[in-house]
Structure formats: structure tokens, C-alpha cells
Amino acid sequence: MPVTEVLEALGSFEISLTPDIPREVLDTITYFGHVAIIPGRVNPAAAGDGLLGAARYVGVVRGRRVDDDRRTKRTEDATRITGVGMAFWLGDEDNKGDIYENAIMPASASFASTINMLLPASGAVTAGTIYSVTGSYSGRHIYETPRTAIQYVCDTMSTTAIPVGWRVNGDGTLDAGPESALYVTSPRCVIVKRGAGEDMTLRALPGSTGVARDVEDYSTRVVLLAEGEGESIATGTADLSPATGYKDLHGNPLRLTRLVSESDTTITNADTRAAVALSQYTGTRDALELSTTDYDVQGSFDVGDYVWVYDPDQGLIDTASEVTFRGERINPIKLRVAEATWPVTSGYTIAYRSGTGVWTDLTDYTEFEAASEVRITVGEFGRALSGAGTEPVGSRPNADTSVPGIPTLIEPFVGSAYLDARGFTRACVIISWNAPLNVDGSTILDGDHFEIRYAIDTDMIYPATWAQIAQVRWMDLQTWAQPFAAPDGDWQTMFVAWGEATAQLQDLSPGVGYDVQIRAVDKVGNTGAWGPVTTFVTSQDNIPPSAPAAPAVAGSRIAVQVTHELGKSSGGTFNLESDMDHLEIHVDYEPTFTPTENTLKGKAPANAGMIQAQIPVVFTVQVEETSARYVRVVAVDKTGNKSGPSDAATATALLIDDAHISDLTVSKVTAGTVSANWLLAASIRTAETGARVELASSGLQAYNAGGAQTVNIDSATGDVTILGQIISGTSGRRLEINPTATYLPEIRFYASSGSNFGYINGVSTGAEVNLGVNGGVFDDSGVDCYARLYLTGGTSEFAVLRADTQQRRGGYAFVQPSSAFVGYSSGGTDGGKFFATSTQGWVGWDSGVSSTANHMQFFSGRTRHIGRWADFLAVDSNEGIFTGSLAGPSSGDAVALSFGPTMDTQLLPIVAVRDNPSVANTRGFVVSASDATSFTCQLSGAANGAWSIYFWCYRI
Incomplete structure (x- = not known):
């Protein structure tokens, strides 16, 4: 029942279950759930998903086997569940996973940005800690798993000094970056054949080593075949430097060239990938396997960490490394743990997590292993599995590098002249073409569009008819051979979808030569060459003007x-x-x-x-x-x-x-119109007296019927004097100056077609000039109102007024030389106000009735309050200060008062007690309790009779 962990690979695990495991427990274990192995004994249901980060190992269930272990008379009493590590969610050993079906193409992207782009779209693995790596990455990834792509990026951006790697944590997050940020690179553990134990900084594990070396994979040069196929394959190379010391039979330097195929590598990364491949084959292949009898190695190292290995008998020494262990100097070799196989012994919690996040404890139904050796593989292990070159060399899947050929334009083109929307004659031409093949002769199956560019041909000699020449002055012609020169112009480009074979070029100049070219572009972005320049002449302007009206x-x-x-x-x-x-x-x-x-x-x-x-x-x-x-x-x-x-x-x-006309006097002109280029006269006037207009060298003047001058335009100064109204229009948006019959200084602004307007006017009071700025009338709940700014020498006011009574309606403000006032008034009743002078400031509410006024007055050195404080019988929970009084029980010694609502914060009461005068000076009292809901006042003894308390409460 071992667990095998492999660096940047799937690994494996197997858990054996006891025959008496309940069926309902066994049925909870389904494929693609997770098994967590946690040191110590914990309750999985209580700990939940926190176990994923605390577990020594988390694996994905992929197999369940039930058979007979022949230890009992029951059949199917041996159950084993198997699976692989969390790297599975990036892609399995068969390159199944969340495949990129649409190309992901980082372009000069940082390492962190590239890794985030390559995470599975399904969200099976999310970003953990992505460390910074020097350099940028450009590439294209499609039809591969995230594990393959991320490994590719890490290998490509690694250097000899700073190798780069990745790992998937138990909670499904990905860490990536320099190995020094992910793993222990300064060993804390040494594996020795003899002398195991603990030191201040090192732990020595007892173990034995087995070493096998060969040069079967040794190479001096790598040729990497990158994207492309056939003769279009891009290549990258790397050579061993310095040259190898090995010789062939004739004494020549050894030459072993390895071909590596990576069809998804772009030409920009080909040399880098070749160097990565060569670095794996420039030394002997060392298969080094360690075995330690200390089966509990947790905390000493993890897969990916570096350890010291010291075995002089096997040649595992490095004189450049010196470590002091228990006072003895040894020279171990520093190797990286690439694989570890360890037993699952008693003392672990075995927990299963379903796909829905439900945890099941399997510890009581697990057959644990006996303590055994831990096998550790270090050094250059697994090179054949993790190296490049697994693709076949030659014809293989590759990126699309086919380049479209040149489309063939079909001549002659068809054209005509037309009138554009402005009434100018323009020309249009319809061009057509035949679709090409790829330059290698293959059929284009992924065509995307055609690009057409055209510009005025500047080399053509433009002919001209005598009728055209007749319209141009001789000085405006060019040379005799080319009376009309070609205008200059830049290329204009248009795009036509693939599958179309014609395009119409519009808005061309009539009778002018144009150059045109075409090229093809496929869906990958491979662009064909521009075709040869084809020159055509647009149709002449053959559209006559419309017949004119009679003159x-x-x-x-x-x-x-x-x-x-x-x-x-x-x-x-x-x-x-x-x-x-x-x-x-x-x-x-x-x-x-x-x-x-x-x-x-x-x-x-x-x-x-x-x-x-x-x-x-x-x-x-x-x-x-x-x-x-x-x-x-x-x-x-x-x-x-x-x-x-x-x-x-x-x-x-x-x-x-x-x-x-040889002689013409004014008396002879009695009717009609006098038209002239030059007319010299001392004065032109419509009449001698009365209403008239007069034009003279002094300017233009107009007079009313009484002979008073109403308009004067002074020709010397440009000054204009007008008596009367000035109107910028008769309706709609307009401006009117002096609009009333009394000709008050007034300007009206009409912003729409209605009759509503705003205006500025001036009114004089003695020698003073008062200015009013008035807004348009608006409806306020059925009352016509307007806003007014009234500027005077005594009181300047800004307010909203009723249109009928000019009473204030709402907020207003006025300033005087000695004071400023802001307040609210509605229907003649005042409300809140702010008042300031050089000696005082007021803020509060005042309706004009002194008995109900409530405001604060601030003077230099003192503050005055007019009005009443809130009574405790009608307070809100956020009241800041209030007062009140309460009668105590007859002959009692305490009284408790409740505020009603629970206040937002605690209250501080200040209390005074009124008692029988005979003992008034000897009675003591305290506030014995106070919180957000009530307080209690305690007397030092029982009251003589009726008594009361008076209090203020402040909320803190």
C-alpha cells in the first residue's frame, strides 16, 4: 500500500481497505474523488477542506479493485482503491485533460502572465503563488494539455543558474517559479550509510545507495525540428561547448547528433529549446536509488527538495562541498529528490472527499502497512520520460505554415461614372480575380480574406480634349506632353471575405489612372505576397449637368x-x-x-x-x-x-x-432700381425730414417720425447706438434686449420655442444700481415659482420666490455689509436658519414665535441656547443629550428609570436629588447602575417622604 510521488509527474497511490468496511461507506467512494493522507488523527467531517492543505499527500481516485485475499471464507473481501497525484488535473499520462482547442498565444509576456494564460479553462487547477522569472515568453499552444504546456514554458525559461519548475498543491492550486522559491535548495537532511542521527542543523537518515551509469543517451549536438512540415520545417540547433574529450577510432572528436521533434515550438524558441534538450544528454546517465530504513521521512524533505548523500564506497563524495555533522567534516554530494516511495503506516488519517465536497473517514477501515524502507530516487532520474523528442521525426502534426499564392486579376475591369451625394461626378470600377493555391501547390482550405490596395498612378500621361483644354488657363497647364499632372495619393486598402471573387472600388476620380494589387490571407494569419501592379483608367465624366431653369x-x-x-x-x-x-x-x-x-x-x-x-x-x-x-x-x-x-x-x-448715358441727373431717376459698381455721392437718404434713413461718409443713421435719431453707426469709430428693442429672432431660442415698452435695461433669454424666459434687469434706487438675475418660471406643486439673485448695495439676496406674491418659497440666502443669513421659509413661515455677524453666530430653528424657538447662539467666550432640550419620554435611540425628572417611591431609597428605546451607545447620567428639607444636607446618593437602556439612583438611606430626581443624560 505505498505512495509514490514523482517530481512534476503523476505518481501513484494504493489504499487497501478491510473486509468489514460497510457497504454505505464503500459506496461513497467514486471515481475522480480525492483521498487525503494526513499525519495524526483528525475528524475529516469537522476539519473539512482545510485538510487539503494540511495533508501529506492528496491523490485522485481512478481505480477500485475487489477480489479475494484468501484469508477468509468470504469472497470479494479484498478492496483496494488506486489513483494518481494532483498533477492529474493538468493532464494525465496519455495527454488527456483540458486540451487547448483554441490557440493560446502569449506574446512577449511575463512568466506569471503566461502561466495564468495556460491554466485549465475548466478551473480544475487555479493559480496559487506564481513567482517572477526573468525574461519574457512568446509562443503558441494548441491541442495539448496544460501540464505539457506549463512544463514547456518552465523548461524554456530555465537557465543553468536559475532552474524553473512547478507543482500542484493538495488544494488544487498551482505554484510555479524558480526552484529556490518552491523547494528546499539548501539541504536540511543527509543520507549516510553509517552514523545516522540528529544535529543542530541537519538530520541524518540511514540508507544504502545503488548507482548505475551509462552514456547511451550521450549527445554532442541537437537539431530540433520546430513548427512546419516538409521543406518548411523550422529548425534550432545547440552544440556541446567546450568540445567533448571523447574520440572515435581514428582520433577524431566524438560527434553524436540527436534529432528532436517539437512541432509546437515556434522559430523564435527553436534554439532555446534545442539548448534545453542538449543539456539533458551531455553527461552520463546516472540512475541513483537510495533506500533509507527510516520510513518516517516527513519533515526531512519533500519531492523536489535537495538532500546531501554521502557514501564514499559508491563514490558519492564531492570535495567542493564540506558539511560538519556531529563535529565530523564530510564531503557529501548535493542531489535533488526526484521520486519517493513511502509506506502508509498507522498513525495517519485516511479521508475521502467526494466531488460534492462531502468528507468520509476511512481510517478505521484501512489496512495499514508495516514500517518499511523508503525508496528515494535522486539526481538525473527519469530523463527519458521527461525529455524532449517524443514526436516522430519527419511528417508529423504541425502548425499551419502554408502561405497562400497570388490571386490573378481578370482584365479588363468594368467601370462607370456616377454622381455622389454632393453632386460631384465620381467613378467606380468592378475588379474580379481567380483564387490562388498555396505556394507549395496545395489547395487553400483555410482562406480568410483578400486584401486589395489601390492608389493613383503617377506615371501615366493623361490625355485631354480641346474642350477640356478650353476650360483651363494656359498658365495652369503642365508640360506640353502632359497638360494635366497626376494627383498624388497614398495606398487605400479594402478587405473582401474569402469566397468572394469581385470587389467594387468607389469614389474614384473620373478619367484618372489607378494602380491596384491583391493578396490572400489565411485564417492563421499567413499572408501571401502582393500580386503585380495592374493599372487601369476610370471612366471619363460623361454625365452632363441637368437642364437649367429659365433665366x-x-x-x-x-x-x-x-x-x-x-x-x-x-x-x-x-x-x-x-x-x-x-x-x-x-x-x-x-x-x-x-x-x-x-x-x-x-x-x-x-x-x-x-x-x-x-x-x-x-x-x-x-x-x-x-x-x-x-x-x-x-x-x-x-x-x-x-x-x-x-x-x-x-x-x-x-x-x-x-x-x-452721357448726362443723368437725380431728377430723371423716378422709379426702378439703380445698379452700379461705383456710385459717388455726398449723402444718400430716403427723405429730408421725418422718418428716414441716411447714408453719408460719417456713417449710417436712422430717424423716427419726430426727427429723433434712433440708430447711429459711426464710420470712424465703429460705435453703434440703437434706441429701442434688439431681438435676435422672432420665435424659438433667441435673445431680446430692452423688450418692454418702457425700455428698462433688461436682457431676456428664451431657451426654447415656448414663452418661458429668464432675464437680467437693472433697477435704480437713487444713485444706486440694483441688478437682478431671474430664472424662468417653474411649477412647484401647483405654485408658479422662479429663482432670483438680487444684488443691491444694502441687501443682496438669492432665493426661490412665488411668481404671484414674490414671497419666499424654500431656501434663501442674503448678505449685508454687517451680516449674512441663510434660512428656509415657506408661505411666510420661517424654519431653520444660519446667521452670522462680526460678534456672533446663530444656528437652529426659528419660526418667529419666541416660545417655540430653538437655536444656539455663539458669542466671543460664551454660548447661549434658546429653546428646550429633548425630554426622556420621547427620545430616539440616537439622541445625544436629553433631560427629565422622576418622582421616587415614598420613603424609598432607590429609583430606576428606563429610557424606553435601547440607545445606540452607553449613556452617562448627571443626577440631582430633591428630598425633605430637614435632611436635605445629610442625604447622600449615587448612580448605582447605568447602561444603554436605564439607570438607577440609590439614596444613602430611606427618604422621609416624597422625593424626586432631576437628571441630564449624555450618550458617548
């Missing part, structure tokens, strides 16, 4: 003035397309004429800026005839595309432009 025309005998609001013939103004360049003005005698070069009379600029700013086109066409004529306009865009003509507008001789 407005005014004519004279020598000219026609054309006005156009850049609207479409279908309706609206300033809604023609944004790529407009100009309007052609055509004039003829027939209303249905067709615009030609002969009818073209001029070109008027019309562009997106004029459309956005809503600036109409105004153009004068020189026409000598005086008879009626018709005008049509044609819209032309930047590319030269022309719209259909507008409807015709007629014009007659109504106006003469200034080029044909």
Missing part, C-alpha cells in the same frame, strides 16, 4: 442683363450639380431656337462655391437691337459636358447701361 432677363437697346439662380428646370434654386464650370448665354429672335455657336453671346462663371454660397449669376450681354429677343442658357461642367438648353426668357428695352 431672369432685363433688356435695353444696347444690352441684355441675365440673372440666373443656378436652379434646375425641374424646380428649385442653387441645386445644379457641384461640378459646374460656367453657363453659356444664347440669344435669338425665336423662342424655340436651338443654341449654336452663332447664338452664343457669352459665358458666365458658375461653380460649386457660388451654389453653396447661393450667389446668383449676373451677366450682361451686348446686343444692339431694340426689338424683343429670347435668351436661353446651357450649363457646362468642368469636363465640358453640356446640358440641354433652358426654357427661353424674353427681354425688351427697359434699361440703358452707364456706357451709353
